[in-house]
Amino acid sequence: MKFQNILVAKNNNLAQVTINRPKKLNALNKATIEELNVAFEALEDDENIKVIILTGSEEKAFVAGADISEFAHFSVNEGGGLARQGQEMLFNFIENLSTPVIAAINGFALGGGLELAMSCHFRIASNNAKMGLPEVSLGVIPGYGGTQRLPQLVGKGKAMELIMTAGMITADDALSCGLVNHLTTQEELMPLAEKIASKIMRNSSVAISAAIKAVNANFVDGINGFDVEIEAFGNCFGTEDFKEGTTAFLEKRKPSFPGN
Structure with a gap:
């Protein structure tokens, strides 16, 4: 399959998946979710791939949310179907991959973008990154697993605050509350991800x-x-x-x- 919205690169036992919609700040739309599903399925089936790094293109955004224009006029049933299909096709799918997935958060990770990062097995971030779940400011709640995974990572109280205020937190705050494992510069983000991946690949x-x-x-x-x-x-x-x-x-x- 020829991808329009993502890039996939392989280097020996390491794969890098890059969401490549910089003009849209790498926002998730239906086509991108479908392409990510295809890419991760293929990498899971590739016996040579031991670790996958997921990141966003350029320096502004990992994923700055979902593409709101696609669902602004959805009905109740359509909204429920959107969340269910997205969770099954991508978010739950990544979480349950047998191949480790590292999220390298290189900028804004908001809404569906943060939910995507949280579905990965763990996260590292550049110091310019900002994260949040702003859905309640649009009259909706996180629908791609955010209400479930955020409390697992940062605790119920902190998760409630982040969801109800719809605010963004800095990379430093994300590190201190356990949302990300490591913090580094933009330039060192991918080298750090690759260093961690190399440690993983030494093991069974x-x-x-x-x-x-x-x-x-x-x-x-x-x-x-x-x-x-x-x-x-x-x-x-x-x-x-x-x-x-x-x-x-x-x-x-x-x-x-x-x-x-």
């Missing part, structure tokens, strides 16, 4: 996939995360990665994980 992709599933299980109603962890832990003992990892440890050498 099979074990990382299992860990993602176990961590996410804690936030699913009706699922006992401890049971998921126990089962995943046991399954690791049947993998070639476990054999290689333990053998390398006992032989005092660096492991070379086969990825199965």
